[in-house]
Amino acid sequence: MNQEHDHQLFGGKPVIEFRSEHDRRSFLRNALLVGVGTTYVATVAGDPTSFLRSSTANAVGTRKGPATNDIDILNYALTLEYLEAGFYERGIAADLLSGRALALVTPIRDHELVHVKAVKDTIKGLGGKPVAKPKLTFPKSTFKSKDKFLATASTFEELGVKAYHGQVPLIESVDILAAAASIAGVESRHAAILADLIGGDPFPAPFEGSLPMKAVLKAAMPFIKS
Amino acid sequence: MTIKRTDFIKGRTAVVPAGVAVGALNNKFAWAKAADFANDVEVLNYALTLEYLEAEFYRQGNSAGLLSGKEKKYLETIQVDEETHVATLRDTISKLGGSPVAAPGVDFADAFDSRKKYLTLSHTFENTGVSAYLGAAGFITDKAILQAAASIFGVEARHAAIVGNLLGLRPEGGVYMGAFETPLTSTEVLDAVSPFLTGPDSMKDDAAITL
Numbered sequence: 001m002n003q004e005h006d007h008q009l010f011g012g013k014p015v016i017e018f019r020s021e022h023d024r025r026s027f028l029r030n031a032l033l034v035g036v037g038t039t040y041v042a043t044v045a046g047d048p049t050s051f052l053r054s055s056t057a058n059a060v061g062t063r064k065g066p067a068t069n070d071i072d073i074l075n076y077a078l079t080l081e082y083l084e085a086g087f088y089e090r091g092i093a094a095d096l097l098s099g100r101a102l103a104l105v106t107p108i109r110d111h112e113l114v115h116v117k118a119v120k121d122t123i124k125g126l127g128g129k130p131v132a133k134p135k136l137t138f139p140k141s142t143f144k145s146k147d148k149f150l151a152t153a154s155t156f157e158e159l160g161v162k163a164y165h166g167q168v169p170l171i172e173s174v175d176i177l178a179a180a181a182s183i184a185g186v187e188s189r190h191a192a193i194l195a196d197l198i199g200g201d202p203f204p205a206p207f208e209g210s211l212p213m214k215a216v217l218k219a220a221m222p223f224i225k226s
Numbered sequence: 227m228t229i230k231r232t233d234f235i236k237g238r239t240a241v242v243p244a245g246v247a248v249g250a251l252n253n254k255f256a257w258a259k260a261a262d263f264a265n266d267v268e269v270l271n272y273a274l275t276l277e278y279l280e281a282e283f284y285r286q287g288n289s290a291g292l293l294s295g296k297e298k299k300y301l302e303t304i305q306v307d308e309e310t311h312v313a314t315l316r317d318t319i320s321k322l323g324g325s326p327v328a329a330p331g332v333d334f335a336d337a338f339d340s341r342k343k344y345l346t347l348s349h350t351f352e353n354t355g356v357s358a359y360l361g362a363a364g365f366i367t368d369k370a371i372l373q374a375a376a377s378i379f380g381v382e383a384r385h386a387a388i389v390g391n392l393l394g395l396r397p398e399g400g401v402y403m404g405a406f407e408t409p410l411t412s413t414e415v416l417d418a419v420s421p422f423l424t425g426p427d428s429m430k431d432d433a434a435i436t437l
Contacts, residue, residue: 103396103397104391104397104401106397107397107398107401107402108402110405111402111404111405114405114406115405118405118406161380165373165376165377165380168369168372168373168376169369169370169372169373174364177363177364177372178360178363178364178409179406181360181363181376181379181407182360182406182407182408182409183405183406183407184376184379184380185356185360185379185380185383185407186383186402186403186404186405186406186407187380188380188381188383188384188387189383189384189386189387189401189402189403190387190402191384192383192384192385192387192388193387193388193391193401196388196391202300202384202387202388203300203303203304203307203381203384203385203388205381206306206307206310206311206314206378206381207314207374207377207378207380207381208376208377208378208379208380208381209377210373210377
């Protein structure tokens with residue numbers, strides 16, 4: 001998977017419409033805050049020492065911009081989980097899958113729905129304000145065929161995995177980190193199974209890659225309706 | 227050693243039940259209560275021991291000629307992943323000024339008698355690895371090391387899911403272990419893998435591993 005592939009999600013059509021300007025801003029603000037003046041650890045596939053060099057360079061945790069707090073990170077995760085959950089709800093409802101594929105993808109939808117609720121509850125528990133469920137509009141072609149649905153899902157999951165791993169070094173609370181990691185591992189399982197279902201590579205590298213919010217949003221931006 | 231491999235395998239359903247940890251986001255994780263690791267090097271040596279175990283397991287298993295086609299290819303990639311993890315962890319420990327632990331002696335008994343036995347033990351090791359990393363992550367203080375550990379953890383989760391699927395296990399509780407991964411403490415993990423460790427180099431006897 002590469003960046004170009006990410007950009008082709010949903011044919012570049014906007015699929016997310018936030019319920020309020022507050023939600024849209026709160027989501028996008030994170031990207032801007034985290035994107036500026038921040039160097040991320042890039043775990044480069046095939047270069048097992050890449051993170052070490054980053055470590056010596058003290059790249060992680062050196063945030064020059066305003067701090068993105070854990071609630072912001074959780075709202076970012078919540079938005080992506082809403083996007084995933086909505087995507088699978090529509091995909092399953094489109095009745096494209098059967099047999100083992102249906103059996104494997106249905107729990108993915110269920111997991112994303114559980115993630116939405118769990119992340120939302122956590123934000124509330126921390127005294128934060130969860131973003132409202134965004135309005136999602138996927139291009140019809142996304143659910144026109146089994147292949148298209150699964151290929152999109154695969155790209156989507158790989159992006160989700162990288163998005164979570166991009167936040168790992170930025171999360172301050174150890175409990176929230178644990179929760180985010182426990183979700184990220186499940187997204188890795190989804191990514192592997194979807195890759196297998198489409199005849200792709202379930203093990204693209206010995207290390208999961210990571211992407212900062214800015215890059216995730218660049219990939220996701222086309223389907224966020226402003 | 228009183229734990230038999232069969233106990234270990236059966237025990238997995240008890241250790242990592244499907245759908246557990248739904249309330250995890252608001253709970254304290256096991257790692258926050260235990261004080262198993264004094265520093266990052268100790269966590270990395272713990273991870274290294276598990277990776278040694280896995281790498282040697284796949285080296286032996288893939289040499290046994292049990293698999294073919296896509297399965298063979300997948301398990302070969304998993305072996306390379308584990309070997310890469312070993313090399314990376316050793317390198318990281320050294321660069322942090324620590325000493326990488328030696329590889330433990332291992333004995334997988336009859337695990338390579340059949341494809342099913344091989345993949346079943348692989349599935350167990352991978353799921354244990356996932357839970358071990360998650361349980362240990364909270365002890366890591368260096369953010370770059372933490373990210374690296376997380377990036378290995380995710381790949382172990384991929385392995386676990388794919389091997390579960392190769393075995394044709396039920397999706398929930400076989401391929402996926404619920405909506406959240408479940409952490410295990412180092413004591414639980416070491417209890418689980420102890421049946422496969424032999425000799426003076428086993429984890430139990432290594433000073434770097436605190437039990």
